[in-house]
Amino acid sequence: MTQLAPLHRLWLTETVRLREEHAGPLDDLEASRRARTAGGDLSTRLQNRALWLAERDGLLGAMQHWLQGARLALLVLAVLAVISGAGLAFAALGDGQNPVNVFWALGSLLGLNLILLLSWALGLLFAGEHGASLGRLWLWLSEKFARDAKAAQLAPALLLLLQRHKLNRWALGSLVNGLWLLAMLSALLMMLLLMATRRYGFIWETTILSPDVFVAVTRSLGALPGWLGFGVPTDEMIRVSTDTRYNSELLRQAWAVWLVGIVLFYGVIPRLLLAAFCLWRWKHGRNALQLDLNLPGYSQLRERLMPSSERLGVNDLAPEHLHNVQAGHSDLQTDGALIVAIELDDQHPWPPKLPASVKDAGILDSRESRQRLLEQMTRFPPARLAIACDPRRSPDRGSLALIGELARSAAQTRIWLLQAPPGQALDADRLSDWHNALQQLELPFATSAPLNWLETGHD
Incomplete structure (x- = not known):
């Protein structure tokens, strides 16, 4: 029998249960007999039965195709995240022909990220779900790339299995924060590349606010990045940045370092920590994942897979079609x-x-x-x-x-x-x-x- 990771075995078992729930019981006489012979507890026998049926009916191959499609979909999303991050940096800094408004640049680089990060946190705290749109996009792309009609019930089965143990939040959390981490890293690297190859001037502008407001905001935002060694422009530097005529090399470098520190501390590091936390919770929950043996689809198989007494005889009707024979693939030693x-x-x-x-x-x-x-x-x-x-x-x-x-x-x-x-x-x-x-x-x-x-x- 094919060796699979524990999660994949549980996933196939749930898929077979869902398939039987919608289309009726499968012809499982031989599968049940082999599961009884292999022994183990009820969960193990359910998984062995499902794995044998999946191999027979082509569901195992469909799962492999779906996983390939999921990896390809994840690669596409990762490429889009990298391109989007680079686009944010271009939009924030421009071509260097005009001075950069530091606060508009900051909003372009971090605004959408912080809004979606706040939405993610609120959804996790109050609704228990998050990243649904990005998750649905990934699942949709996975099914499109899989191109296997037998894979139709794989995604719903996986979602049901994870939702039952509240693991979908951590799986999607790893996906969402991981993709945003890529985007912010791409934006940061593109910023450094642009600043290294172009000469930017930095200003701030206002109509109704006083310079003291910008001084306070700049110093407040730069306080935490300052712990990592990123400097903050002096009060005098901030005040004279309303006019490009005072943009000396020292002033340009001070604003550039401040902007890089802000993006690193408020854009990259939070996503890195959240992605690592979600990944840790996902792995911890995945290792403890088990079947819900109280579900009707499983409880009905209890007596058949773990009979109180052996019952001989076959009462099932002949199958509508024959399944291919693959002799010579027994897991046991053959002899005689x-x-x-x-x-x-x-x-x-x-x-x-x-x-x-x-x-x-x-x-x-x-x-x-x-x-x-x-x-x-x-x-x-x-x-x-x-x-x-x-x-x-x-x-x-x-x-x-x-x-x-x-x-x-x-x-x-x-x-x-x-x-x-x-x-x-x-x-x-x-x-x-x-x-x-x-x-x-x-x-x-x-x-x-x-x-x-x-x-x-x-x-």
Whole structure:
């Protein structure tokens, strides 16, 4: 069975539950049997059952496609964040032909970031949700990039799983703050690049405020960045910055250092700390994530996966379509050779004369005998399995499904299409149906007894 991260196993289990909730129970006879054989608590058995069904129905591949799409969507958003941050720096500083109004530049660089940061904090405190728009955009892009119809229920299942444990806030918080961190880092680096290659003059302008207001605001904003070594223009420098004629090199550098410190302290550092905090809460909650076993979809499977007593027999209808057989993928060590027959009548003497190393599993002619053999083969899968079939019977879905289950429990499987009894002939159309069905299952078949192959492993 495919090895997956714990989160992915829980995610697939929730997806299978959601799928069965909307479309009805899946054909899970073999999946449940394998889950019971593997053992473990109810949660483990539910996950093993879901993983087997996901592999069989292509849901595991769809999840891989969705994850690839999610990574690509995250890369696109990261590129957009970097471009947006650089655009903020260009908008704030301009081309250097005109003086830069320091407070307009500050508003351009930090205004939107601080507003959305405040909105994020209020949403986290009072509503418990945040970043919904950016999260929906990421999920939408993930589904578009995945391009897999089977992935339709993956995103809702993931959201339900995370919302049930209130982890979506920290997952989206990591996404939102991480992207804004990229944007602010991009803006900061672009500012430094522009200031290093262009000559900017800095001014402030007002109609109704006094210079003392700008002095107080500048010094207040620069107090915290001052702890990191970023200087603040002197009172005299601030007062004379209303006129570009007084923009000396020292004054330009003082305003440039102040502006860089403000962006670093109020733009980059808060997003860095919040992204790290959300990531820590996400990882801590992810490690403690568990299934809610009280959900109807799981509680209904309790008796089937952890029966109080073993109940043999199959009451399910045959599946509408057969699933591909992938022999040789058993997780257990395979050994020995086994031969079995399916629904033979008295005209076919059984068993044939067998080599000492080949064991006879008898004739499967009842639900009890089928279930008993399947349980045994799940625990002790043979290295080679021969299945004898009477081609005078039609290859109905039940027989083909049984052949598929038997083949999945062995490393190698061959089908033995028995000859007709003396005085009888095989129907050509029915034999052709057998050939077509077994080719669809990708199983080798022959009309001669594969006894030498069973004994030695080759013809």
